[in-house]
């Protein structure tokens with residue numbers, strides 16, 4: 565019987581300042597390699613340029629880097645450019661970008677396969693293997709994991725453990741050694757695919773920019789359409805190279821101020837290296853092992869509800885509907901996959917489904933409740949899942965946490981706080 569291949573999407577994150585022919589070659593090399601394993605069918609490639617907030621020296625505006633990548637990839641029928649990451653208000657951790665794309669891919673896949681939940685909250689089986697998303701990078705990328713304070717340990721763990729890496733050789737760098745010397749990478753060796761580029765190509769965006777500043781030719785290093793764009797917008801000059809000069813790379817600052825998940829997870833004690841690209845030290849991050857958040861998966865039955873009617877009232881739910889809603893039992897079915905969640909709240913009043921990825925803002929329509937459009941963002945506060953819901957109603961949000969076999973839900977709107985307690989059923 566023929567083995568069904570796993571549909572695979574490759575995602576490359578980087579500055580792409582500017583995109584080079586070698587960036588695009590990475591995708592072709594990786595696709596051939598993954599096909600040769602016999603396990604994967606590459607169904608797409610995504611180039612995700614980093615946002616302007618990254619703070620790397622010489623980084624020109626994302627709108628230009630996006631435009632150049634789009635011009636370059638006009639010749640590809642399977643690799644596209646995605647703007648989501650570059651449009652985020654702040655620099656985004658690579659795993660957060662991966663969660664976003666994976667959520668999107670999975671949603672599309674489920675829609676295409678007609679997957680649905682039955683009334684008991686059970687998922688119907690999928691007819692083909694679920695798609696996967698892997699990060700595509702060059703060998704230098706693996707070395708950055710060693711830079712103290714640049715990556716969170718739990719992010720590297722999620723990146724290689726949950727998603728996976730496809731890494732293409734670059735010059736004389738030895739990615740095998742980088743994997744061997746890291747406990748995290750070695751323990752997920754089966755999820756790291758090393759691709760050998762036999763036609764060694766050391767093109768780097770830094771060298772392309774240098775040549776452009778000196779008025780030298782970059783033809784055949786980057787596509788003609790990109791060269792034309794650079795000249796039209798006078799992009800790479802002495803001035804543009806001074807952009808962010810002396811600035812500390814945003815990940816080093818942002819991750820040093822991450823909310824702590826436990827007292828042992830104090831990444832703010834990590835030293836900041838003077839420059840991200842000055843990789844002199846070979847020791848691994850001093851961060852203690854990350855504490856995994858609580859596991860919310862399971863079925864939960866409502867036991868008690870305090871101030872639920874007041875909460876419904878402040879949401880402008882009418883009297884009759886409030887009386888029905890408070891008299892009914894509720895079941896919550898939670899599916900957690902890493903930082904991706906699906907909450908299904910089931911009752912004869914209404915069924916409400918919510919899917920989100922921690923750290924990724926999403927549009928929510930509170931269908932069947934107060935029918936409002938809001939912007940929601942869920943983050944971790946210790947072991948609590950905390951959601952802020954921005955919209956017409958002020959101070960709106962919720963918190964979920966677990967104590968023993970109980971799931972707590974605190975619903976807030978304006979000055980009303982409602983507390984519901986659920987008991988684990990399975």
Ligand SMILES: Nc1ncnc2c1ncn2[C@@H]1O[C@H](COP(=O)(O)OP(=O)(O)OP(=O)(O)O)[C@@H](O)[C@H]1O
Pocket residue numbers: 576577578579580581586587590700701702703704705732733734735765766767768769770771
């Ligand atoms: N010549 C190359 N061989 C292998 N991988 C490469 C090559 N050039 C870039 N990459 C990979 O492409 C991804 C995006 O790269 P990035 O935008 O940082 O380009 P870069 O050429 O490394 O830039 P810079 O020179 O500005 O550091 C990274 O994973 C990087 O390792």
Ligand SMILES: NC(=O)c1ccc[n+]([C@@H]2O[C@H](COP(=O)(O)O)[C@@H](O)[C@H]2O)c1
Pocket residue numbers: 577578579580614618620656657658659708714715716719815
């Ligand atoms: N902790 C993190 O998630 C982390 C840290 C450093 C760089 N990165 C990403 O790696 C890529 C590196 O790009 P450059 O090689 O152009 O610096 C960027 O996409 C950047 O966002 C991620």
